[in-house]
Amino acid sequence: MDSLMFPKNQVVTFMIGGNFSADAGWKHKLRYHHGDYELIICVKGPINLLVGDETVTLNANDIYIVPPYTSMKGTEPSNRSIEFYWLHFLLPTKPAASQGQLQSANSSDKNQNLIIDNSYHLQSLDELLILTHQLLAVDVSGTYSTQQQNLLMTLILTVIGNLANKTESDEKNRTVVNQLKEWIRANIYRSPTLTDIANETELNRQYVSRLFKKFVGMSPxxxxxxxxxxxxxxxxxxxxxxxxxxxxxxxxxxxxxxxxxxxxxxxxxxxxxxxxxxxxxxxxxxxxxxxxxxxxxxxxxxxxxxxxxxxxx
Structure with a gap:
């Protein structure tokens, strides 16, 4: 999976964007991205695409970033009504970082750069759509409208990175909780204490308790x-x-x-x-x-x- 990366202290350049909706039977026309990226925020799917040589199906709450110098077209008509937002932008530095480059990047590089994968599934689009509406509603006749659009586009990408990291963190924590639940079932005969449970994972007692309350709805x-x-x-x-x-x-x-x-x-x-x-x-x-x-x-x-x-x- 390719990712995009750019310095956190720089902003991207917003080009154009909008909202698109269509009834069942719609199919994306052939498009070619020259030097720009396209962010697709799927509100209602499925949207069936061929991006380069990758077959992609976008459903509600899916995010996809089409890289530069890539063709994109629909593979088959949608079986129900669809809706998505599309935002084109340019990066302030070289356009893409390969997976190999990202893996070789040291922690200092990662701390100084915003790194986003080209596809995510988010739990909610609410925060993202608020910013997208603000971006598309900017009065382009304003003196600083271009700067405002660029900052909002950068903020949208930053929010995607934050939400994706939160989702990944939640999945890891959910796995930890499931492992703890299994451990409790296997050791319930000795009525383990919260300290026993925390020691099993080498985690703080209060942190274990918070995880349980969040994912199970009750204390251990x-x-x-x-x-x-x-x-x-x-x-x-x-x-x-x-x-x-x-x-x-x-x-x-x-x-x-x-x-x-x-x-x-x-x-x-x-x-x-x-x-x-x-x-x-x-x-x-x-x-x-x-x-x-x-x-x-x-x-x-x-x-x-x-x-x-x-x-x-």
């Missing part, structure tokens, strides 16, 4: 409680185990604490849950494979298709 402690309660729920409707036995197999060290937390989370006691949801089990005998049910109980479940009347605790 509450995630672990939810996991234990869900395990208990499965055992209540799939086995004849007593409430006290289920408390232990759901990784609670105290059956009184289990009953208290079960009611806090579900709103009912374990016995009431078992009575109310046993009928539902008969219609759907699937247990979430993610639940950390002990192996000796899992083996029992494989042979126990009808637990029958539950024992009293």
């Amino acid at each position: 402690k509450h995630y672990m409680i939810q996991l234990k309660i869900q395990t208990a729920q499965a055992l209540l409707i799939r086995t004849n185990l007593s409430i006290k036995e289920i408390s232990g197999y759901a990784y609670f060290s105290d059956d009184k604490l289990f009953m208290k937390q079960f009611k806090q989370v579900t709103g009912v006691t374990p016995s009431s849950f078992r009575s109310e949801y046993r009928k539902i089990y008969h219609n759907n005998q699937v247990i979430d494979p993610v639940l950390p049910i002990p192996e000796e109980i899992t083996q029992k479940l494989d042979h126990d298709k009808d637990p029958g009347t539950p024992k009293e605790s």
Whole structure:
């Protein structure tokens, strides 16, 4: 994937731009880019293109930068209405940096330059579209309109770089959280603390807690409680185990604490849950494979298709 790179203390030159929309059946005409780049911000897709020898399909929230000296044309008509913004610009320095050049660039070079890949998918276009509307609304009769347009175009590229880096960072953090969730499931038998979880990733305790709240919607402690309660729920409707036995197999060290937390989370006691949801089990005998049910109980479940009347605790 090629990227463009230019010094952070310089501005690009905006040339021309606009908004385009069309009904289903539209196909991009053949165009050739001489020395300029074209930024395409897709609002509604799909837009089917052949850029040089690369086949590209742009959908909503996709960003694509067509490099200089490249032909572009539609490959097939769109199957529904489309809309996109198109902005042509020139870089202040040499037009492109190859992937090899970027990899060989040292950290100092990267700190001094803005580096943007030629394609991204963003979570939201809101911030970008506000700037694009401002750019296209500049009064070209103004004394400093050219400078204003160039600065806005540069800011648009900077925002794309920031949003893309944030998206990449979020993906990395989401991967970390998923790994931690798996680690918690594998180690739930020892009720790991936040410190234990943080040590597993060599991350700060507060940072781990913030990641969990952002991507899971709760703290690691509450995630672990939810996991234990869900395990208990499965055992209540799939086995004849007593409430006290289920408390232990759901990784609670105290059956009184289990009953208290079960009611806090579900709103009912374990016995009431078992009575109310046993009928539902008969219609759907699937247990979430993610639940950390002990192996000796899992083996029992494989042979126990009808637990029958539950024992009293």
